[in-house]
């Protein structure tokens with residue numbers, strides 16, 4: 001059912017393809033059958049199903065854990081595309097992070113959430129003039145340019161506004177890999193991201209010559225969802241090398257190297273989590289080398305994690321509306337599906353499912369009557385299946401089922417309009433309290449606008 005696959009190695013597998021040993025305990029929204037310490041049945045009664053829930057205490061711990069191992073020369077900018085919910089963004093802004101935005105919509109949301117403009121970076125292909133103008137007007141820390149054409153449009157806009165704009169030059173990973181000293185991990189597929197080596201040089205020279213642009217470094221995004229600390233570190237090291245080379249050649253002082261995101265989380269039960277301490281140690285060594293380089297003294301390294309900070313903090317909770325056997329196969333149909341959680345169908349990644357209520361949620365019953373169950377949503381599409389044959393005690397009609405690890409690329413990367421169901425509310429949880437971070441939106445809101 002895969003429509004598209006994220007690049008990167010198969011996580012959780014040894015070189016021979018077998019699974020690694022027992023996974024360590026995870027820090028995630030679901031602990032001891034409770035969501036952020038709260039009773040799922042009470043949450044469902046209060047907010048209705050299906051709903052998304054985000055445990056902000058998990059986010060706090062993910063942020064603190066990462067910050068604790070990073071060098072002081074490293075900054076974090078949360079990739080807003082992973083989860084643009086205002087409560088999540090406010091929480092991260094309050095923790096002192098920056099934001100990585102990819103559209104004017106995300107920029108506006110980041111500003112509204114309280115991120116200071118000088119902590120916001122704007123990256124992404126196909127930025128329209130009005131989006132570039134909004135970024136310059138807001139006074140963002142840096143705009144990452146993805147082509148010489150975009151660089152020229154930005155220069156004209158900065159001039160018209162009378163403001164000098166710092167820029168990063170984005171290296172296309174596959175192309176940058178051909179540069180002598182650059183071996184970046186990843187594969188940016190169709191090559192729509194960033195610039196090849198020739199265009200990087202053109203853009204760098206033009207930026208240096210412009211009175212309205214200030215080139216300060218290079219951006220490169222490696223691969224998504226990497227659980228391999230060594231691969232992430234190698235990408236960061238290669239990006240720093242590329243930035244130093246380009247800066248020396250074009251004649252600007254490198255002040256910021258943006259190594260993107262891609263820090264993974266274990267989606268499969270057998271996956272080992274990313275060894276953040278190992279990543280931090282390699283980045284510390286890299287920062288130490290930068291600090292001793294006369295050309296790059298004072299330069300900072302920027303990471304733009306999304307998934308790592310919020311992925312395990314999120315759950316999607318739906319209620320069983322039907323249960324049947326079809327040709328001997330057990331099927332459970334939920335009141336929510338891939339219109340709200342597209343990622344399993346989009347990237348071919350099954351998410352862990354947990355029954356939250358009823359006899360199937362208890363361990364003794366589960367051991368007694370586990371068999372393969374298809375867990376599906378209500379859409380008229382064969383793609384709308386969360387698990388083809390999950391070995392589980394099947395939940396009863398009325399029971400609650402959680403789809404885990406959906407705090408990143410969950411609600412935001414879905415297709416909520418298909419079949420005109422309501423958009424599920426997003427509920428924020430913190431310290432034993434729950435609130436509506438975004439209310440349910442009924443289809444009348446978008447269907448009713450039609451004439």
Ligand SMILES: Cc1ncc(COP(=O)(O)O)c(C=O)c1O
Pocket residue numbers: 079081082100123124221223224225260261262263304305306307308408
């Ligand atoms: C430019 C950029 N930065 C950061 C991210 C965040 O990646 P992740 O959530 O895997 O850390 C993305 C994801 O697509 C991206 O395109």
